[in-house]
Amino acid sequence: MNKSSVVVAFGGVSPEHEVSVLTGMQALSALKDSDYQTVPLYISKSGRWFTGDVLRDLENYENLQTLVSSATPCVFTHLDDGRPVLKTLPSGFFARSEEIPVYAVLTAFHGAGGENGSFQGVCETYNIPYTGSGVMASSIGMDKVNAKNLCGAAGIPVVEGIDFTEHQWVENREKIIARIQQLGGSAIIKPVHLGSSIGVEIVKSEEEIIRAVETAFRYDAHLLAEQAVSPLMEINCSVMGSPDDCRASVCERPLGKQELLSFEDKYQGDDAAKGMASADRIIPADIEESLAESIRNTAITVFKKLRCSGLARLDFLMNRDTNEYFFNEINTIPGSFSFYLWKESGMSFNNLLDTLIKIAIDQYQEKNGRVQSYETNLLSQKAVKGLKGLKGSK
Ligand SMILES: Nc1ncnc2c1ncn2[C@@H]1O[C@H](COP(=O)(O)OP(=O)(O)O)[C@@H](O)[C@H]1O
Ligand SMILES: [Mg+2]
Known part of the structure; x- marks a missing residue:
């Protein structure tokens, strides 16, 4: 066969x-x-x-x-x-x-x-x-500002911050610097559309802000400045399924060697050929079960809100002192498909890929089962006569 x-x-x-x-x-x-x-x-x-x-x-x-x-x-x-x-x-x-x-x-x-x-x-x-999310969820997921705004509007906690374009920076640099400093303490500067910590920096002084902003503009024309969560603990969780029927994996706590989890931490460790699966992490995250459950539920809410599909990894920033957590970003195609999180729930990598393909086929059949175009050709002779009235209406 x-x-x-x-x-x-x-x-x-x-x-x-x-x-x-x-x-x-x-x-x-x-x-x-x-x-x-x-x-x-x-x-x-x-x-x-x-x-x-x-x-x-x-x-x-x-x-x-x-x-x-x-x-x-x-x-x-x-x-x-x-x-x-x-x-x-x-x-x-x-x-x-x-x-x-x-x-x-x-x-x-x-x-x-x-x-x-x-x-x-x-x-x-x-x-x-x-496999994975559709056009809309993928593009929202790739835009940290839009993803945050949608989640914020739905009552999901997000870190306070401001976003600005290169054009606005050139026009209003002093004002933007002042607003970043008003966020209080240290701030994080990051490109809106990138991943893998590229162009992300922690800043405090005016000089640091200018340097980080100028570096980040080399990668993206739209930046985000956020209040730095400190002391920081990062918690990630994966969600799989459709927007109407999805479940969350266990949570993980990625460990960075530096203050920020950098590109090197994620991909250039000793085990780099394994990709994201090689980064140091604690699975399940060493946090209270009730807290993990609350993060898992929030991850499902975000997945549904953004109408994601297939699989995603949702990343949260948590204040280690207060246990207050914030939705940070969603990765609609996470490194190594986050298989190491699903393995913990007893799902093998092959099984995970198989499930993703099955979800893709289900969604395809669902879409193709609906009316997508009309049988009548509006441009056929008879129909065109009826459309004549539209002439000049536009
Ligand atoms: N508001 C914040 N407070 C503290 N650390 C942050 C904040 N935003 C990002 N970081 C740190 O920077 C890293 C990369 O930022 P992130 O928003 O996840 O972008 P990327 O898409 O590049 O992964 C995070 O994993 C975290 O270590
Ligand atoms: Mg990240």
Whole structure:
């Protein structure tokens, strides 16, 4: 029996490109003995799409130039019968293009276009089932200001802060500095759309603020300045399912060597090849069960509020003295799919990926079961007559 093809999509034009390659490799390897046949889809740092077996081995990523020159360019397209396929575009006179019907896409991107709804929009356009959140939840999840505003409006506690664009900074620098200092104590400066702690800094003095803001503007045109939670304890929790039926994993407490959990802490430790799964952490988090339960419930509320799907990791900042906690951010495609949190609940990595694919198929069937366009062609002769009245109305 032919196995259905699951396209494992990773890489992308994102500062988290390498982290995504690790997550992609983990997924390809976990699905090796599954009911699916996997097809790698690697998006290069310049945004080109490739497939081929050469993309299955982490060692080949040491030289990205060599890698892409030995991989095969590919695109999504439709067959005449409407089925979506991944079509290879091999070079060479005798090379034959292959058309692989796509059962589902497993999105393993981190950051930017792969996680912010853009790639999800491509899948929607080709009507291909894909794992994880849809276009809207993905783009809100990638925008820390919008995610915070939506949660704040729903009564979920968020840290006090201000956001500003580069244009506003140039026009009103002094005022913005004063407002950041009014947040009291130390503040955190961070890019609105990035992840992996890139461009995040803790500041106090005017000089530190200017330096951190200018660094962060190298990555993003929109920044957030927040009151620094101190003494800080970070607690994360993953939620899986649909907005109507989801559950939370155990909580984890990630441990950073420095004051902030940095990119190095997360991905450049001794066990870097394991990606996010290698970062130091305590699972389950060493906090009171009632507190963990309250954080888990809040995580579910946020997941539902943002209409997420598949799986997400929700990160909270907690004041260690008061146990007061705040929703910090949501990662709609968390590093290593947060499998280490689900493992604790008895779910294997393969099982987790399988569940994600099943949710994607359910949502696809639900969407495709509804009316999406009308049979009547409004531009057909008869209909056009009826539309004449609209002429000049716009
Ligand atoms: N308001 C805050 N108070 C204290 N520490 C913070 C605050 N915001 C962020 N941090 C620290 O910075 C790290 C990265 O910030 P975060 O908002 O999670 O962005 P990223 O998307 O880059 O992970 C957090 O893991 C935490 O250690
Ligand atoms: Mg974070």
